[in-house]
Amino acid sequence: MHKPRQEMIAETRAKLIAAARKAFAEKGYAESNMDDFTAEAGLTRGALYHHFGGKPGLLAAVIEQIDTEMNGRLQADARKAPTRWQGFIDENIGYIEMALDPEIQRIVLRDGPAVLGDPSTWPSANACVRSITASVKALQDEGIVADVDPETTARLITGATTYAAQWIANSDDPEATSKRAIPAVRQMLEGLRRK
């Protein structure tokens, strides 16, 4: 008759995460009122503190959800390509495209670091870096990419592409800026190839 308790809890958590994600994306973390978005989920702050320990904990949960979604799409992009090199390119371009999303920019790229500290220390959010690292490694095994430290290279790339995405999205003319940035990113990736 009644749903099992576990399921109810999972639903509660999911509702809170969804409501917070919406509020954080629209108004930003600091300007999001806990009473407002918990009420929107049909709950109160009591539930929030119980499950996530506070506002930062909820932000972490939201970011983890977003990161999981991003990583899923990244790996799908990479797999679809005809060659591994092409998949690598697609992966990075795909990352830029995702990072153009205002929701990702605000929550993951701006509020996240301010509240939770440097992203490279997050338990989540390194799924994407790991994905790129794996690609670099595989390309090295195939002799396509020069002998560089894979993880470091992956991090430099994500740093550059993350910046590029923000630059594009917040420029006066995103379309035009994109046309400048994407080729530059391709060229930068080409620089990794063994000569």
Place this chain on the structure above:
Amino acid sequence: MHKPRQEMIAETRAKLIAAARKAFAEKGYAESNMDDFTAEAGLTRGALYHHFGGKPGLLAAVIEQIDTEMNGRLQADARKAPTRWQGFIDENIGYIEMALDPEIQRIVLRDGPAVLGDPSTWPSANACVRSITASVKALQDEGIVADVDPETTARLITGATTYAAQWIANSDDPEATSKRAIPAVRQMLEGLRRK
């Protein structure tokens, strides 16, 4: 007898900026109490609102001050080098070293974007990007760097180096991480050279 008014005002602004800079660096923007650090400057929030319009305005002023200092050092680094290419390398390595500073990380790289929005839209804080852009352009004129869009390239580089600095500074073993990251950055810059 009395100091001229202009001078008093400049002092007040400087004191507020200095006190805020200290508080923001130590506790972070959100946790810094306006009453506390204005009092530390021998003033009240009244002065703050009068001169900077609010907390975000003061943060912008602090960041502008930091950015000016950084740019000054960057250009000095570049000028000191024997060749222009070496100056370019020094400039970027110098940028990483500066970005290792916890004060810069917290105020400029984390709180700044969260409060003021994407850095590439700031009026200040692009002094560094302009400096790097100029270097890329000059190197192209000398035929050393390949034909790429200078500003875009400069932005990708700063994105990568900024990320690298945060990664280094927040890693368990910054010394070791630095030894991995710096060569990778050099290599990335080498990729720009005309073949």
Place this chain on the structure above:
DNA sequence: ATAGGGACATACGAAGCGTATGTCAATTGG
């Protein structure tokens, strides 16, 4: 010399947040 305005302080009201406490339902052991 005296308006006038600008530089700051003070006082007040309104949110928003964290915690302490309360309640009810679901599980578990006998």
Place this chain on the structure above:
DNA sequence: CCAATTGACATACGCTTCGTATGTCCCTAT
């Protein structure tokens, strides 16, 4: 099948902090 207990959530309260409205004083210019 029935308590006892745990845990999921709501309610209530106080504290902090922020923005603004108002007040005062001292330079400065004419």
